[in-house]
Amino acid sequence: MSTLQVTQARVMKSEWTKLRTQPGALWSLLSAVILVVAFGILYSLLRVARPPHGAAAASFDPTSVSLAGVQLAQIAAGVLGVLLITSEYATGLIRTTLAAVPRRLPTLWGKAAVVTGAVVAVSVPAAVAVFLAGQAILGRQHLSVSFGEPGVARAVIGGALYLAVAALLGLALGALLRSTAGGIAALFGLLFAVPILVGFLPGSLADEIGKYLPGTAGLAVTTVHPDPATSLGPWTGFGVFCAYALLLLGAAAVRMRRGDA
Amino acid sequence: MIEIHELTKRYGPTTAVSDLTFTVRPGTVTGFLGPNGAGKSTTMRMILGLDEPTSGSVTVNGRPPQAHAAPLHEVGGMLDPRAVHPSRSAYHHLLALAQTTGIRRSRVDEVIDAVGLRSVAGRPAGKFSLGMAQRLGIAAALLGDPATVVLDEPVNGLDVEGIRWMRGMLTELASQGKTVFVSSHLMSEIAQTATRLIVIGKGRLIADTSVADFIASAAPASVRVRSSDQPGLAALLRSPDVTATVADDGALLVSGLAAERIGAIAAAAGIAVAELSTVETSLEDAFVDLTKDAVEYRAASFEEEK
Numbered sequence: 323m324s325t326l327q328v329t330q331a332r333v334m335k336s337e338w339t340k341l342r343t344q345p346g347a348l349w350s351l352l353s354a355v356i357l358v359v360a361f362g363i364l365y366s367l368l369r370v371a372r373p374p375h376g377a378a379a380a381s382f383d384p385t386s387v388s389l390a391g392v393q394l395a396q397i398a399a400g401v402l403g404v405l406l407i408t409s410e411y412a413t414g415l416i417r418t419t420l421a422a423v424p425r426r427l428p429t430l431w432g433k434a435a436v437v438t439g440a441v442v443a444v445s446v447p448a449a450v451a452v453f454l455a456g457q458a459i460l461g462r463q464h465l466s467v468s469f470g471e472p473g474v475a476r477a478v479i480g481g482a483l484y485l486a487v488a489a490l491l492g493l494a495l496g497a498l499l500r501s502t503a504g505g506i507a508a509l510f511g512l513l514f515a516v517p518i519l520v521g522f523l524p525g526s527l528a529d530e531i532g533k534y535l536p537g538t539a540g541l542a543v544t545t546v547h548p549d550p551a552t553s554l555g556p557w558t559g560f561g562v563f564c565a566y567a568l569l570l571l572g573a574a575a576v577r578m579r580r581g582d583a
Numbered sequence: 584m585i586e587i588h589e590l591t592k593r594y595g596p597t598t599a600v601s602d603l604t605f606t607v608r609p610g611t612v613t614g615f616l617g618p619n620g621a622g623k624s625t626t627m628r629m630i631l632g633l634d635e636p637t638s639g640s641v642t643v644n645g646r647p648p649q650a651h652a653a654p655l656h657e658v659g660g661m662l663d664p665r666a667v668h669p670s671r672s673a674y675h676h677l678l679a680l681a682q683t684t685g686i687r688r689s690r691v692d693e694v695i696d697a698v699g700l701r702s703v704a705g706r707p708a709g710k711f712s713l714g715m716a717q718r719l720g721i722a723a724a725l726l727g728d729p730a731t732v733v734l735d736e737p738v739n740g741l742d743v744e745g746i747r748w749m750r751g752m753l754t755e756l757a758s759q760g761k762t763v764f765v766s767s768h769l770m771s772e773i774a775q776t777a778t779r780l781i782v783i784g785k786g787r788l789i790a791d792t793s794v795a796d797f798i799a800s801a802a803p804a805s806v807r808v809r810s811s812d813q814p815g816l817a818a819l820l821r822s823p824d825v826t827a828t829v830a831d832d833g834a835l836l837v838s839g840l841a842a843e844r845i846g847a848i849a850a851a852a853g854i855a856v857a858e859l860s861t862v863e864t865s866l867e868d869a870f871v872d873l874t875k876d877a878v879e880y881r882a883a884s885f886e887e888e889k
Contacts, residue, residue, distance in 0.1 A: 326653035326684050326727065336682035343675040344668060414666030417633055418723060421660050422683045424632035424649040583633040 330428050337432035341406065341440060350402035351440060354395040354485060355448045361391030362452035366459040373463045384467045385477045385546045388456020389449065392481040392544055396488040396513060396537070399441055403492025404505035406433050411500040420583045430497060430578055434571060437489045445482035453478045473546040476556060480543030483560070487540060488513070490567040497574035512566075513537040533559070536566040584609055584762050585630055585731060590639035592625050592786075599625040601786040602639070607764045607779075609730070612757045614777030614794070615766040618874050622786035623766040624662065627735050630764070631660045644730050655684045655727030661720035661734045669709020673700055673719050676708050681726055694722040699748075714745045721752065731762040738772050750776045770870035774798075784874040798869045805838040806845055809858035816854050820845065834858065 341347050366388050374382045407430075410416035423429050453474075457466035467474055491512070496505035513536065520532050529552045532538050542548045542559025554562060585607040592600040600622040607613045617623050628634040629641050632648030641648065643658045651657045667676050677691045695704045698718040703711070708719060717737060724732055737753075738746050753776050757763045767773045773780070773794075780797050782790040790797055810816050813835055817827040825839035837845055842861050849856045 326656045326686060328653060328684050332685050333683050336679045339675060339679040339682055340668070340671070343671045343679070345670045409668060413668055414663050415668055417628070417631075417662055418666055418680065419683075420633055421631040421658075422655050422680055424651075424654050582628070582635060 328423055328425070328428065330431060333423055333428040333432040334435050337406075337429070337436045341436050344405075344409065346405050346409065347402055350398050350405060351444055354398035354402070354441070355444050357395040357398055358389075358391040358445065358448045358481075358485075359452045359455070361394050362388045362456050363459065365390040366456040370459050370463050370465065373465060382465065383546050384457060384460045384465050385453065385474050386544060387460065388453045389478065389481045389544050391452060392449070392484060393541070395445075395485055397509070399445070399485040399489040400492035400495075400509040400513070401506055402441070403437050403489035403494075404496035404502060404509060405492075406437055407493055407496040408500060408502040408505050412502060417583055426578050426583070427575055430493075430571075430575055433493055434490055437493055438486045441486040441489045442482060445485045446479065449478050449482040467546075471546075473556070477544050477546050480556065480560060484540050484544060484563070487560075487563055487567050490571060491536070494567060494570035494574045498570065498577055534562060536563050539563045539566075584644055585733075585764060586640075586642045586645075587626070587630075588640045588642075590626070590629065590641060591637045592622070592629060592634060593637045599786055600629075600783075603783065603786070603788050604639075605781050605788060605791045607731075607762055607781070609762040610757055610760050611779050612753050612763045612765060612777045613779040613781060614773035615764055615781050615783070616770060616773060616870060616874075617766075617768065617783040617789075619768050621768075621783045621874075623768075623783065624735055625786075626783075627660065627662060627733050627764075627766060630733050631658060631662070633662075653684050653727065655680070655686065655729060657727075657729055658731040658733060659724035659727055659729035660732075661717075661724045661737060663735070664713065664716035664720035667708040667711075667716070667719065670707045672705050673708045673711070673722075674704040676719070677722060677726060680723055684727060686727055690726065690728075694725050697725065698722045698752075713740045714742060717741060717745065717749070721749075725756075729761070731764070732756055733764045735766050736768070737765055738767065746772070770867050782870070782873060789873055797873075805836050805862050806840065806842045807858060807860045807862055808835040808837060808845055808849075808856065809833070810835070810849055811855040811857070815852070816849055819848055819852055836862070 369387050410419060419429055420426050453469065460466040469475055469478070492505065492509050495508045499505050499508060517532060517535050517537060520528055520535060523531065533552065533554050539554055539559040540563030542553045543556040545553065545556065548554070548556055553559060588604050590600055590603040603626065615623055625634065629636050630643060630648065632654065648654065648658065674691065674695065677694065678688065681691050695701055698721050700715065700718055700722065703715065711719060721737065724734065738749050741749060753763055753765060765773065765777065777794055780790060780792055780794050782797070808816065813829070813833065817835055820827050820837055820840060825837065827835050827837045830836050842859050846856060846859055
């Protein structure tokens with residue numbers, strides 16, 4: 323038997339055990355998959371019933387249509403991240419956890435790794451499946467694209483990765499606020515309320531600032547041809563989204579490391 | 584071994600623990616007593632590396648709690664038996680804890696058997712009774728076979744059978760050479776298990792002693808006397824070392840003299856004695872006596888703040 327010692331890999335294994343034995347977290351994960359698939363199919367059916375004409379037809383993005391569920395699923399993924407840490411603060415379990423890992427940060431990194439892995443593992447197949455289903459539906463009106471066309475594979479996989487980063491964002495907010503309600507409220511605020519507020523600004527300013535908001539920036543990767551006026555480039559936008567998540571995760575690490583558990 | 588040196592912990596303007604210094608040694612059960620709010624849980628959190636001391640130091644088995652490579656193997660703690668995820672099974676709760684440190688799976692089964700939770704190990708821990716939750720907490724504390732065990736109020740809320748089991752478990756751990764540090768706000772819970780005592784009040788050390796010495800020093804036994812001439816006998820007995828007070832029922836309460844001496848003095852003075860009995864100080868009285876000042880001081884300072 324190997325020696326008794328806390329290692330990052332062991333903490334990760336422990337966090338995986340916790341995730342798979344926490345029904346609330348599994349439900350969030352399942353909800354994310356259902357939202358991606360069900361809403362993508364629903365929206366594809368809706369669009370095929372009312373096909374675009376003229377200018378709308380030119381800018382029609384069949385990939386985005388089939389991935390429409392990502393925008394709803396981001397909340398489920400984010401809630402998963404929040405729950406993973408706030409459930410420990412709510413019950414006091416965090417003290418047991420941190421007494422075993424008094425250096426504390428391996429626990430935060432372990433949760434981050436596990437939630438990223440879990441979300442990617444389910445969201446990539448879900449995104450690919452809903453893309454194929456969506457295109458099959460849109461194909462009835464010859465509106466579909468194939469996976470091999472430029473930017474399409476990136477958008478589909480990007481949609482799945484977007485959900486993983488949304489979960490990280492939730493984890494960071496949960497670790498910062500140590501409250502389930504607070505974490506979920508902050509997540510909603512950041513992803514939905516802030517864009518609405520920015521929308522009240524004068525047109526060009528709203529577009530210019532709006533590009534850099536976490537949700538808008540991150541979703542650029544799910545669009546095959548992002549509009550430079552209102553959106554960053556796909557990977558630039560995704561990078562900005564990741565930067566938000568990492569920044570908040572860093573702040574959470576500082577909060578967790580300092581002071582009392 | 585737990586060594587605490589000039590330990591102080593402040594939360595904002597509140598001082599929870601003030602300049603505590605004591606050592607908890609292996610091989611015995613050491614009780615950690617104090618009224619509610621005395622700073623016991625705060626001290627235990629610092630021993631487990633959860634709270635950062637404002638000043639002073641805590642070492643467990645010679646090193647700060649954060650410095651151990653395998654903390655669960657050094658110090659096992661139970662702070663709050665209800666601190667579990669309610670829908671996770673007891674087995675998985677323990678397994679996740681074990682995995683952080685590379686503790687083998689078979690050890691999880693061992694501790695489950697040791698605390699008698701085998702038949703309910705697969706059930707959600709949130710559905711456990713308090714007694715079962717306490718056992719699960721003990722199992723978690725023992726998981727890493729630690730040299731030091733720290734338990735906050737482990738018998739709180741247990742039934743008679745549970746208390747007996749817990750006492751047996753604590754004594755057994757101490758006999759294995761472990762350092763066992765157990766808090767309580769009730770002296771009677773601790774006195775039958777612990778041999779050493781650390782008493783704190785208002786975050787300060789009041790006593791660091793053996794249970795026997797603690798009881799002896801807190802308040803001496805007194806003697807109840809009824810006689811044909813109470814005022815006369817009282818006058819005969821009183822001296823700088825002896826006090827004699829009249830109880831509500833008219834009996835004389837004498838402290839500082841043994842019953843035999845009192846009987847002899849009364850006989851010599853020709854006073855007929857109707858009752859002569861030694862009143863032992865109860866453990867709870869001894870404890871209340873010693874922590875009285877700390878509690879009063881707290882109430883007074885609370886008034887001042889207003």
